[in-house]
Amino acid sequence: MTTLQKIAIVTSTGWLLLLPLSAQTTSVSQDQTLHINQIQVIGTHNSYHAGLAPGEAALLRRQQGRLYQVIDYRHPPLDQQLTAGVRQIELDIFPDPHGGRFSHPPVTSPAASGDPNFDPDGETLKPGFKVMHLQDLDQRSTCRTLVHCLAIVRTWSRQHPEHLPVFILIDCKTARIAAPSGGVIFESMTPVLFDALQREILSVFPPGEIITPDQVRGAHATLLEAISAGGWPTLAAARGKVLFLLDNLDLASVYDRGDGALRGRIGAPRIDRLADEQQLPNRFTRRREP
Numbered sequence: 001m002t003t004l005q006k007i008a009i010v011t012s013t014g015w016l017l018l019l020p021l022s023a024q025t026t027s028v029s030q031d032q033t034l035h036i037n038q039i040q041v042i043g044t045h046n047s048y049h050a051g052l053a054p055g056e057a058a059l060l061r062r063q064q065g066r067l068y069q070v071i072d073y074r075h076p077p078l079d080q081q082l083t084a085g086v087r088q089i090e091l092d093i094f095p096d097p098h099g100g101r102f103s104h105p106p107v108t109s110p111a112a113s114g115d116p117n118f119d120p121d122g123e124t125l126k127p128g129f130k131v132m133h134l135q136d137l138d139q140r141s142t143c144r145t146l147v148h149c150l151a152i153v154r155t156w157s158r159q160h161p162e163h164l165p166v167f168i169l170i171d172c173k174t175a176r177i178a179a180p181s182g183g184v185i186f187e188s189m190t191p192v193l194f195d196a197l198q199r200e201i202l203s204v205f206p207p208g209e210i211i212t213p214d215q216v217r218g219a220h221a222t223l224l225e226a227i228s229a230g231g232w233p234t235l236a237a238a239r240g241k242v243l244f245l246l247d248n249l250d251l252a253s254v255y256d257r258g259d260g261a262l263r264g265r266i267g268a269p270r271i272d273r274l275a276d277e278q279q280l281p282n283r284f285t286r287r288r289e290p
Contacts, residue, residue, distance in 0.1 A: 031236040036165055036211070036243075037227075039235070043088025043167065048131050048149060049075050050140040053115035056107050060137070071133060077142045078149060079156040088167040089153070090247065091131050093146050095172075095186055095193050099127040102184060105139045119144060128200060135173075136183040146197075150204040157209070157240060165211060165238040170197070170267065171247040189248075194255050198266055201244060211243045213262040223261070243267075 051074030052060065060068040075081065078089060096102060103124040108115065118140065124130055129146040132139040143149035153166060174188040187193075201210075211233055213223060220226035244267030246255055252269035256262045 031239070032234055034235050035230070035232040036235065036238050037232045039164070041087035041164065041167060042085060043090065044075055044081060044086055045090050046092065046133055047075055047078060047081060047089035048091055048141040048143055049073065049133055050142045052138070052140065055115040059107060067137070071138045075142070078152045082153070082156045082166065087164050088169065090169040090171060091146065091149055092133060092171045092173055093129040093131055093197070094135060095189065096130050097127055097193070097196065100125050101186060102130050102132065102135055102139060105136045106183065107137050123148060129197060135186070146200055147204055150201065153242065154204050154209070157242065161240040163240060164235065166242045167245060168242055169245050169247045172251055189251050189254060191254060191257060201266060205242060209241050210266055211238060211241050212266045213268060214264065
């Protein structure tokens, strides 16, 4: 089941949502006057999802029919989605600081012998965040590591330097996700793991290609002061760049170290209530297509 979603940034005075803009035909004058909080973009959910191999599909259809119906879909590779006009992607990440934690998903063992190798390049053996939907059950991805996924986006971005900003939602999967009996258990995100996440992102995207909270704040004392003064970047300033958004309500205070200012962080967490925008202007909210 393929899901499209739209995303908008919360401003200090509320939303201003326009019709989706063409990826490459925005006029120069519009670029100079429109800011990134004044646009909508089309996005995909579980953007990395490569679907199930035939043997895995047959196994899950027999043993977990309801789950099979939910996860039986696939997306094109990330660069193909971007070329088609998608400007928001979502990546589910799992911490694997030592490597190998997710290298042998049980669903691949009893599946049909003709299924393609789950990880032919051994990417999951390396330390770093992995990208997948459900540990043990639904791990096939068009890019198995966060670094690999981001590298695909950056290569496309460099090839299309005038593109509208790409919003990259990061969904940190945590230990609250139930694993099958005997399945992989992993830790929840901590400040240390968030530091590691930031290092991985910066290993692919240099700071100059990311719109960060510090850049938006500029010389202002606070983010609220900055965006109240029109501090969101214009489209002209944002073209060719990316924004990182943390799609975890329960991890926001861990991510921003509890001070709410996001100093030194390169992404912004999510809120769900417009009433929070005055207190949390450095957050974003999302709205799924019905």
